[in-house]
Amino acid sequence: MPDRLRDQIAMPPGFSITAKVEEADLKLVIGQSAAGAGEPQVTWVYALVAPFPTVRDGVSQQDLLKAWQGRSTDEMKGHPLLVSESTLEAFTAVWGQPAKAAVRALPENLILEEAWKEQPSWAIVPFEALQPRWKVLRVDGVSPLDKSAPLEAYPLAVHFYFEGNAEALAGLEKKNWGLPAGNRDLERLTTLVMTGTTALVRSTALRMEEKGVTYPARDIGALLRSADLTHISNEVPFYSNCPPAKPLREEARFCSDPRYLELLDAVGVDLIELTGNHLLDWGQEAFAETLVLYQQNGYRVFGGGENKERSQEPLLVEDHGNRLVFIGCNAAGPENVLATDTSGGAAPCDFEKMIEQIQRYKVQGYIPIVTFQHYELDDFRPQSVHRIDSKKMAEAGAEIVSGSQAHHAQCMIFDGDRLIHYGLGNLFFDQMMDGNRPSFIDRHVFYEGRYISTELITTILEDYARPRLMTTRERAAFLQEIFEVCKQDAAYSQ
Structure with missing residues (x-):
């Protein structure tokens, strides 16, 4: 017994x-x-x-x-x-x-x-x-x-x-x-899926115009909806004056048609991270409209806001008796995308404040989750400064530290029992280069106020817009490669 x-x-x-x-x-x-x-x-x-x-x-x-x-x-x-x-x-x-x-x-x-x-x-x-x-x-x-x-x-x-x-x-x-x-009560169990970069622009937007706004969700929509909480990091503003996506608009000044919010609804989005470095591509007016649209549609946001103070506010979430606190910031800039005392944008990283927030809410029974928009690197290995900052958050008490910046999936390590996943890769973004197509969706599980497990879900991008689950063979090869690289890089710790 x-x-x-x-x-x-x-x-x-x-x-x-x-x-x-x-x-x-x-x-x-x-x-x-x-x-x-x-x-x-x-x-x-x-x-x-x-x-x-x-x-x-x-x-x-x-x-x-x-x-x-x-x-x-x-x-x-x-x-x-x-x-x-x-x-x-x-x-x-x-x-x-x-x-x-x-x-x-x-x-x-x-x-x-x-x-x-x-x-x-x-x-x-x-x-x-x-x-x-x-x-x-x-x-x-x-x-x-x-x-x-x-x-x-x-x-x-x-x-x-x-x-x-x-x-x-x-x-x-x-x-x-x-x-x-x-010993397993569903009323005490919470599932959270966290994803990498979303940018409904360029070829992704073109496919949405040609094949339907919810086309990118065709293969993974049910999976994302099945979670109690679904997170995305949307890096660009929704703007009513956004130029048409068709014909293809290739410029790197990004915005999305507000109609594309239908895709977020289709995948069951609950939480939107605002640490992305394209949020102000169309200025404060577009970003302000984005915040209003999110509020009107019931999305909860963190990692950005109307000003610096609001951008750095933690997001508190309770589900099935589990209490989570989300803290996000942009460590990579550029400077002009960061919120100030008088203008909106992504949250600048104030590590002293973040450590205080982690410790304050942990004492109150919250499970701290920290996300970064950090320096990008098309490699399984993260940059050294990314490692240092992530470890700092884990040692302060963050149970999960997740990188939202990566267009290339990156390693994960444990600091004690705390997970650091340096980069998940793209969710909805049109990068079809070999190194950018594979990505992770992390399904985190919480039970009776504890973080108990993470499942690595692996996807690969098709047709510039539509991620699908990897086949058994693709997944095995991908996991084998990334685990080996992480071990060789001394990224794994027990």
């Missing part, structure tokens, strides 16, 4: 625990429901996990059982599943005794460090033990991080039922056992 479940059981009056199974009137057992037992009393969800820089995304239930039985034939052969003692007991009840050397039991607080030391490696951990440095692997295509996950068919959902004599079972509902329904 999981330790957390055991700790929550409250014995009703008239009941006591016995060590002799044959004396028990009621038993809380693992397995399939006995005839007439109905729904399980408790469902405890586990996850198959591996160190974060793992290319593999999942396994079949059959392959997992083979590993348990010591019959692995793939790359995990010779690498035992790491589990805690209570997890070992639970799955022994479900799958039978594991083969010798197929499973290794460790204290739960040592499993993560051991897995990172001995890569490739994998483990089974209870949902409440998830941490950001784990990558959650799918089993038969199902992840417990998905809100729509069908847990009734999920192999790592362990069901507990009461068994006993008829009289004891009949009076079961009258007793208060204090049992939780499980």
Whole structure:
């Protein structure tokens, strides 16, 4: 029985625990429901996990059982599943005794460090033990991080039922056992997708005129909408006097037709970052109109504003009991795009103020998320000053530090359990060069006030406007390359 479940059981009056199974009137057992037992009393969800820089995304239930039985034939052969003692007991009840050397039991607080030391490696951990440095692997295509996950068919959902004599079972509902329904409550789980650069201009805008305003969302719209919170970094103003996108307008002075807000609605945007360096391409009038449009359409913004003070205000968000604070700034300039005391624009980086904000809101139970518009570099590796600034924010207490400036996807590292992803790449922008087409969408997961996981979703740009999910082969090659570069660059830290 999981330790957390055991700790929550409250014995009703008239009941006591016995060590002799044959004396028990009621038993809380693992397995399939006995005839007439109905729904399980408790469902405890586990996850198959591996160190974060793992290319593999999942396994079949059959392959997992083979590993348990010591019959692995793939790359995990010779690498035992790491589990805690209570997890070992639970799955022994479900799958039978594991083969010798197929499973290794460790204290739960040592499993993560051991897995990172001995890569490739994998483990089974209870949902409440998830941490950001784990990558959650799918089993038969199902992840417990998905809100729509069908847990009734999920192999790592362990069901507990009461068994006993008829009289004891009949009076079961009258007793208060204090049992939780499980360890995964969707009312306490928040998903946030964060994206890179959006600029609905040039060839992207032309395709929208030719094929419909929502054309760029065709392949990833449902994915973005599925999150509780969806973030974009829109780098350009929406301006009613913006010149037509057709014929193709190639100048680097950017603006978008306000009609294109339909695309943001189509992908379920909630949060808009305003750190981009093209926000003032058409002056203060266009930027002011953009802010009004965002307010009218219910978008929440951060990282920019009507003046310097407003631009540097954190954005506080609460969802499913989780409290997040977003802080964004532009470190790269140019100077004339930054907000001043009397004019609007992107938030200049004031690190002393940002550190104070991070620490103030962290004490109040908020999870700090910092975003940068930093210096661009068409490389997996970030510039040194970008590393320094990101580490400064992580050490101050930011749980996630995310680079929104990158047109080329970049490395990610951990500072303790805090994720730094230097650059996600483009979301909606027309750069079709080989190095600029691949990008990340980061799906961050929060549970009971904690940051517990990030899923790296990989996309590739088609037709100057339309990102699609990578194929299995494309994704494996891309992740392999970026993980290797990051390790060689000493960007990864444990």
